[in-house]
Amino acid sequence: MKKSGQKIARVDEKPVLELRGISKSFGQMNVVDDVSLDVWPGEFVSLLGPSGCGKTTTLRMIAGFIAPDEGRVILGGKDITEVPSYRRDVGMLFQSYALFPHMTVRGNVGFGPRMRRETSSVIADKVRWALSLVKLEGYEDRRPNELSGGQQQRVAIARVLAGGASMLLLDEAFSNLDAKLRGRMQEEVRELQLRLGIATVLVTHDQEEALAMSDRIVIMNGGKVEQIGTPKRVYSSPSSLFVADFMGRCNRIEGTLHHDDRAKAWYLDCGPSGKIKLETIPHPAAREGEQCQVFARPEHLSLTQSAKDHEGDGLRGRIERLVYLGSRSVAYVTLEGDVPFQVQLPNKPGLSDEFSVDGPVVVVPLPGAVTPLPK
Incomplete structure (x- = not known):
């Protein structure tokens, strides 16, 4: 438009x-x-x-x-x-x-x-x-x-x-x-x-x-x-x-802040599902061990079946349901720890169905996708 x-x-x-x-x-x-x-x-x-x-x-x-x-x-x-x-x-x-x-x-x-x-x-x-x-x-x-x-x-x-x-x-x-x-x-x-x-x-x-x-x-x-x-x-x-x-669909997850001094980066430890890198710290006074809640839009996430390629930057789970919506599909994922997540997958011509229901996956945020939620 x-x-x-x-x-x-x-x-x-x-x-x-x-x-x-x-x-x-x-x-x-x-x-x-x-x-x-x-x-x-x-x-x-x-x-x-x-x-x-x-x-x-x-x-x-x-x-x-x-x-x-x-x-x-x-x-x-x-x-x-x-x-x-x-x-x-x-x-x-x-x-x-x-x-x-x-x-x-x-x-x-x-x-x-x-x-x-x-x-x-x-x-x-x-x-x-x-x-x-x-x-x-x-x-x-x-x-x-x-x-x-x-x-x-x-x-x-x-x-x-x-x-x-x-x-x-x-x-x-x-x-x-x-x-x-x-x-x-x-x-x-x-x-x-x-x-x-x-x-x-x-x-x-x-x-x-x-x-x-x-x-x-x-x-x-x-x-x-x-x-x-x-x-x-x-x-x-x-x-x-x-x-x-x-506004739109919103995945929310809570975890513990962790600072990696060697990588000079902040991570959110989400417990059994894994941890994800934060591009933006929640606030200037953020400290190690602080509880933090973040959100990510479904279209700003991707899925992979290979956990080893995303050690330290991905959330493990299983696909519960796949919904076909023409230009895209929505994967309903339950992360380890019983946290519901949605991921939008583009439907591109010539690609076979890569993911199956009940299959293990890793949810990987795109750069800048994870944003701290306001208090």
Whole structure:
């Protein structure tokens, strides 16, 4: 997917959106707790987290559908915390698309300008422009029930664009589409967003979607922000145990730190399964014999059947299950000491099946793959 890379704010640039310590409770439940965030011009930000983490409530407070109990919402430098939703300069794309079934595509897309009593010629120009952006010229006279799911979503996007909003809000906008169409629509929306340079906030529970589309990701848990960073940062350098476990698959193992003076290297002694070399020490004051927990992503590991080639840098175990997933296979390994591990194996043409279920293996981390977990 084409991406612009991380949005870097200029010194003289101001955020499009500022959330200043917003909180929201329903009864005794704190759904959103002291969330602050800046979204910069042209930036694509995803609010990511499990169900009930507060991401949708946060988006609805930005849109004006829910009022925060505490904190402020600032859009374009203006405090809009008390401004009703229909007066906010944001466009909202719902999970259900919320198209008017009795209206044609032309009527749906032109609804916003028509409610603002713009002239017929201006409305026609905006409808034509918006439909050209989403590649739906010639569909003006069709009704929503005559369109596919992807086409309905394009109409919903065109309606938001024709409204002229300075910011786009996407609420689980791709979840109703099948996997292949979802990927294509993610690409189209991201490229359109880059072309228009419109700041966008997406709510999603799909980690791959957030990684593929975002300049930055806001990971939420229990109403709080766990970490904000680029996709690479939150995946490779999680700031908490929750983020490490939530982002992708995560192998965790605990052991005792050991420093090899001759090799000038730190190792983690994992007991009966073996030991692994650490490229990064857990902290500057690390000492011999200290307990430490580390993690490694399954795609950053390899398997071998020869233990002697990896003395002192590998974990012994047995394959419990192999799952074929097309481009890759996943080996479910139980290390000696009864520690579960997952290893992703690329499926390359012309290679026979190298590993068998219940066969002994050694899990070998790639350089830099093992990272100390935060306390």
